[in-house]
Amino acid sequence: MYERIITVLPVKKIKEKKQNITVWSFADISKTIDQWLNDWVGATWATVFEMVIAGVCVIGLFALLGLVLVIMERKVAAWIQIRLGPNRVGPKGMLQSLADTVKLLVKEGMTPDGADKFLFNLAPFIAMIVAMLLMAPIAFAKDFQMWDLNVGVLYISAVSSISVISILMAGWASNNKYSLLGAMRSGAQIVSYELSAGLSVLAIVVLTGSLSLTDIIQSQQNGWWIFKGHIPVIIAFITFIIAVTAETNRAPFDLAEAESELTAGFHTEYSGMKFALFFLAEYVNVFIVCAIGATLFLGGWMPFHIGSWEGFNHVMDYIPSSIWFFGKTFFLIFLIMWFRWTFPRLRIDQLLNLEWKYLLPISMINLLLVTVMAIMGWHF
Amino acid sequence: MFEEVAKTAEGDLVINVGPQHPATHGVLHLLITLNGETIKKVEPHLGYIHRSIEKMCESLTYRQFIYVTSRMDYLSAHINNHACALCVEKGMQIEVPDRAKVIRVLMDELTRIASHELWWGAMAMDLGAFTPFFHAFRERETINDIMEETCGARLTMNYMVPGGVMQDLHPDFQRRVKEFLVLYKRKIHEYDEMVTGNIIFQNRMKGVGYISPEDVISYGVTGPAARGSGVSSDIRKLYPYEIYDKLQFDEVLETAGDSFARYLVRLREMDQSIRIVEQLIDNIPEGDFQAKTKAVLKLPKGEFYTRVETARGELGVYIVSEGGTTPYRIKFRSPGFSNLSALDHMVRGGKLGDLVASMGTLDLVIPDIDR
Numbered sequence: 041m042y043e044r045i046i047t048v049l050p051v052k053k054i055k056e057k058k059q060n061i062t063v064w065s066f067a068d069i070s071k072t073i074d075q076w077l078n079d080w081v082g083a084t085w086a087t088v089f090e091m092v093i094a095g096v097c098v099i100g101l102f103a104l105l106g107l108v109l110v111i112m113e114r115k116v117a118a119w120i121q122i123r124l125g126p127n128r129v130g131p132k133g134m135l136q137s138l139a140d141t142v143k144l145l146v147k148e149g150m151t152p153d154g155a156d157k158f159l160f161n162l163a164p165f166i167a168m169i170v171a172m173l174l175m176a177p178i179a180f181a182k183d184f185q186m187w188d189l190n191v192g193v194l195y196i197s198a199v200s201s202i203s204v205i206s207i208l209m210a211g212w213a214s215n216n217k218y219s220l221l222g223a224m225r226s227g228a229q230i231v232s233y234e235l236s237a238g239l240s241v242l243a244i245v246v247l248t249g250s251l252s253l254t255d256i257i258q259s260q261q262n263g264w265w266i267f268k269g270h271i272p273v274i275i276a277f278i279t280f281i282i283a284v285t286a287e288t289n290r291a292p293f294d295l296a297e298a299e300s301e302l303t304a305g306f307h308t309e310y311s312g313m314k315f316a317l318f319f320l321a322e323y324v325n326v327f328i329v330c331a332i333g334a335t336l337f338l339g340g341w342m343p344f345h346i347g348s349w350e351g352f353n354h355v356m357d358y359i360p361s362s363i364w365f366f367g368k369t370f371f372l373i374f375l376i377m378w379f380r381w382t383f384p385r386l387r388i389d390q391l392l393n394l395e396w397k398y399l400l401p402i403s404m405i406n407l408l409l410v411t412v413m414a415i416m417g418w419h420f
Numbered sequence: 421m422f423e424e425v426a427k428t429a430e431g432d433l434v435i436n437v438g439p440q441h442p443a444t445h446g447v448l449h450l451l452i453t454l455n456g457e458t459i460k461k462v463e464p465h466l467g468y469i470h471r472s473i474e475k476m477c478e479s480l481t482y483r484q485f486i487y488v489t490s491r492m493d494y495l496s497a498h499i500n501n502h503a504c505a506l507c508v509e510k511g512m513q514i515e516v517p518d519r520a521k522v523i524r525v526l527m528d529e530l531t532r533i534a535s536h537e538l539w540w541g542a543m544a545m546d547l548g549a550f551t552p553f554f555h556a557f558r559e560r561e562t563i564n565d566i567m568e569e570t571c572g573a574r575l576t577m578n579y580m581v582p583g584g585v586m587q588d589l590h591p592d593f594q595r596r597v598k599e600f601l602v603l604y605k606r607k608i609h610e611y612d613e614m615v616t617g618n619i620i621f622q623n624r625m626k627g628v629g630y631i632s633p634e635d636v637i638s639y640g641v642t643g644p645a646a647r648g649s650g651v652s653s654d655i656r657k658l659y660p661y662e663i664y665d666k667l668q669f670d671e672v673l674e675t676a677g678d679s680f681a682r683y684l685v686r687l688r689e690m691d692q693s694i695r696i697v698e699q700l701i702d703n704i705p706e707g708d709f710q711a712k713t714k715a716v717l718k719l720p721k722g723e724f725y726t727r728v729e730t731a732r733g734e735l736g737v738y739i740v741s742e743g744g745t746t747p748y749r750i751k752f753r754s755p756g757f758s759n760l761s762a763l764d765h766m767v768r769g770g771k772l773g774d775l776v777a778s779m780g781t782l783d784l785v786i787p788d789i790d791r
Contacts, residue, residue: 121554217435221457221772291548292620300443300546300776382614384621385548387773388457 067183094186098175102168102324109323110137112370113377120381147312152215155309159213164310164317166206171324173199177253178331181341181362185254192253193245196332197238200287203325204230207289207296210318211306222305225388226296230287232395237283239403243269243276243410244336257340264339270418272409277337279403284329285376286391288322292383295391330372334365338372341365432460439468443546443776446786448760450775457771462764470790477750482508482582482717485747490576492754493788495535496730498527501580506661507726507737508582511719517708520584521662526700527567527579528728529693530597533604534563535731535783536690543683543780544615547624552615559607562600566593582717584710597701604694611687625680629766629778632677639765640758643733644689645782648682650675655729669695682781718745732756732783756788 073093077086111126111134118125126133151157177192179185189195204227211223245251247269248259259265265273286293297305307318334340341361345353386394412418433456438449447468453461473492477485486504490497502524509516516524541556564574569590571577579586615621631641636649646653654671656664672688674681719741727736733755740749759782766778 117550121551122558123554217433221433221435221454225457294548295773298548298773300548301772303442381551383549384544384615384618384624385773386620387624387771389771390620390623 070183098172098186101175102172102320105327106320106323107137107141109327109373110140110319112373113323113380116374116377117381120378141316144313144316149312149314150309152309154215156213156215159209160309161314163206163210163213164314164321166209167203167321168317170199170203170206171321171328174325174328178328179253179257179335179340180331180365181360184362188254189252191251193241193251193256193336197234197241200325200329201230201234203287203321206321207306210310214306214309216309218302218304218308219306222296222298222302222308225298226289226306228388229289229293229295229391232392233283233286233293233399236279236395236399236403237287239400239407240276240280240283241332241336243273243403243407246407246411246414247273249414253335253340256336257342260339260342263345264337264342266337269410270413272406272413273337275402275406276410277333279399279406280333280337281372281375282399283395284333285379286395288325288329288376290322290326290376291380292385293391294380294385295388298385326373326376327369330376331365331369333372334368338368339364340368437775443779444786445542445784448784448786448789450763452772452775454772457773459767459770459772459775462767462775464760464763466790468790469787471787473791474750474752478747481745482719482747485750486581487576487578489752490578491787492752492791493730493732493735493756493785494575495538495785496531496732497576498524498531498579499728499730500735501578502528503726503728503730503735503737505580505582506728507724507739508717508719510726511722511724511739511741512582512713512717514583514711514713516584516662516711518705519707520709520711522700522704523585523589523709524580525662525664525667526597526697526704527571527577527585529696530563530566532693532731533690533697534560534567536686536693537563539686539731539780539783540611540615543783544621546776546780547621549615549618549621552611555607555610555614559600559604562596562603566596566600569593569596581710583713584708586710588709589704594701594704597697601694601698601701608691616683616687622680624773624777625678625683625781626676627678627680628770628774629679629682629781630677631762631766635762635765636677639762641733641762642755642758643729643731643783644672644685645682645733645759645762647672647685648674648781649677653734655727655734659727661726661728667696667699669693679777679781686781686783716745718743719747727753730755732785732788733759752791754788754791756782756784756786760784760789 074086074090077089080086081089114136115125126136129135129139151160174196176187177185177189177195207226207230208223211219211221211226214220244256244265247265248256250256250259260268262268266277269276289296295305297307302308307315310318341364343353343356343359343361343364345356433454435452435454436449437452438444439447444450449465449468451463451465452459471491473488476488480488486501486508489500489504492500508514537556537560541553544552567577568574570593571579571586631639631649633649633651636646636651641649641651642653650673652658652671652673655661656669657671669692672685672692674685719739721741721743724739724741725736727734729735734753735755736753738751738753739747742748763779763782767775770778
């Protein structure tokens with residue numbers, strides 16, 4: 041039986057015939073740059089320069105995403121809460137988060153007395169580094185990926201686990217009881233919800249037969265998994281969205297920073313840029329989990345195709361792949377923001393009950409169903 | 421360092437909630453003993469906003485002291501003023517004109533709605549839902565506008581005076597109140613859809629902060645907090661003042677005794693207040709808005725006590741007069757103080773998250789507790 045699984049899965053993969061997608065590719069640009077650098081400085085230095093360029097891209101994207109997501113959150117909140125939101129700085133208040141960043145940069149970053157100075161100052165950087173590392177295997181557009189890793193899904197679930205360390209570190213080192221409580225809550229929460237997030241991701245891995253994000257996107261050429269995978273994949277998608285909302289400490293699972301109970305939770309004592317790094321990391325984490333959700337379930341940068349509608353599919357192909365990717369990702373981000381401004385917060389025991397009594401059994405049984413589906417080849 | 425965080429006498433964690441804390445809605449200080457997330461003891465510390473209003477009243481005349489009481493329970497300022505005016509009228513045996521009585525009741529009920537609206541928003545915000553706060557303010561602002569037009573102020577109105585009300589209603593009053601009634605009826609279903617029916621909200625509230633009817637009586641809990649446990653305590657029904665005995669409205673009672681019951685009582689009470697406003701808004705009698713009174717009020721020697729139902733519970737005003745122009749001694753029985761005393765009983769053994777759920781349903785206004 042076990043051998044059958046192993047043999048059947050690749051067969052299924054081979055059966056999908058490789059169509060030539062006409063989506064415009066970033067590979068031309070990157071190949072030109074690579075060629076030019078190799079001709080100019082030689083292979084070794086070209087690699088160094090390329091790494092620097094990639095690093096600058098990540099940092100730039102990190103900052104840009106932070107700014108965009110903060111203003112987006114405020115605008116979404118304002119729209120839901122029947123008010124206008126920021127509307128003074130720049131056109132329609134779009135530069136508000138830039139002004140806020142400048143404010144945070146010039147603020148004094150205080151370290152409270154009695155805090156463990158090393159850990160206290162290290163924690164925000166770990167939060168940020170984790171968020172940056174997670175960007176590596178994500179395919180932002182066709183052939184636009186920092187690192188095409190053959191175990192991309194494994195890498196993501198491994199690296200995202202580190203983020204809990206930064207929160208525990210921050211809470212523990214602050215020498216503040218609210219921070220400690222928030223950190224402890226967050227530790228229990230993230231460790232629990234990683235299980236169902238991982239299991240729902242595994243559903244797609246089982247269907248695809250590959251841990252590589254590129255392969256997963258390629259397997260969705262003839263339809264996104266959420267459409268191809270029947271109800272089990274939809275269940276996996278819903279579980280994934282709930283679990284990642286909890287993993288990124290967003291409402292209704294924002295117990296780590298429960299405002300009405302713990303003032304600001306684990307980052308109560310942080311100010312200035314150190315606070316801003318936590319803040320940025322939270323938003324970039326939201327972006328990353330949504331990007332992963334879009335990649336796994338909504339086809340990444342794959343355009344939307346309907347069966348045999350050749351004309352329609354052709355038109356969809358003309359939309360650049362990056363727009364497809366960011367559109368899907370921002371749709372999921374909007375969903376998560378919508379949750380935040382709609383639901384009240386759960387209590388800690390209810391939070392853990394939800395995971396251990398409902399989500400985990402559901403996603404385990406669901407994974408079983410998906411596996412049976414993959415073996416029998418019932419999906420489209 | 422880590423030892424310092426955890427160290428207490430029995431190895432429990434003692435945290436200070438307040439005096440500056442988002443959940444206390446003011447400068448209340450709660451000393452909470454925690455065992456993990458479970459609450460072992462809650463000890464309220466008062467006095468951060470004590471302005472000695474009772475002592476101040478002793479040096480103010482019977483016309484003046486009413487204005488100070490607006491600053492006690494600022495969310496039911498009209499009702500506080502009303503209680504004081506009633507007490508002075510009782511002592512002076514002033515007959516209030518019918519028009520003034522109706523205006524007073526109308527204002528009281530509008531205040532009650534405004535107060536419950538704010539409570540509803542703050543309650544949801546305590547539980548982590550920020551949006552309801554803004555939706556509650558949308559309706560509350562309309563009431564504040566009505567108040568501003570007639571009384572000249574939005575929060576501390578100082579509209580009730582001994583013998584009636586300060587000035588006549590604004591000509592637009594009836595039209596704007598009717599507009600508000602239409603708006604309220606169009607929007608009130610959103611409250612249930614957004615918060616009451618939410619499964620997370622119900623799980624947070626049901627079975628949390630239980631208090632039995634016996635404990636309600638022994639702690640002296642009044643108002644919606646008592647009615648949530650099935651204890652009939654509406655002063656408007658039990659000891660009717662002004663024209664409440666002639667009005668059609670129900671005392672809202674729930675029997676569960678938990679936070680959700682108290683929540684429902686407040687929500688349904690708004691509907692009853694709307695009923696009262698609807699009965700009165702077209703039937704404001706013509707006549708004087710204020711009785712003819714002497715320029716200087718002097719209460720006869722003796723003790724006078726009146727009580728009214730504020731948005732939070734029973735407010736008692738006790739005046740001891742020596743026959744002068746100022747009270748000899750004055751004492752307010754404020755609802756918030758007694759309600760707060762039951763908090764420890766309610767939340768013991770619950771989680772830290774239950775504290776905000778229980779405290780929210782008590783609807784504490786800290787200046788009302790400290791005075």
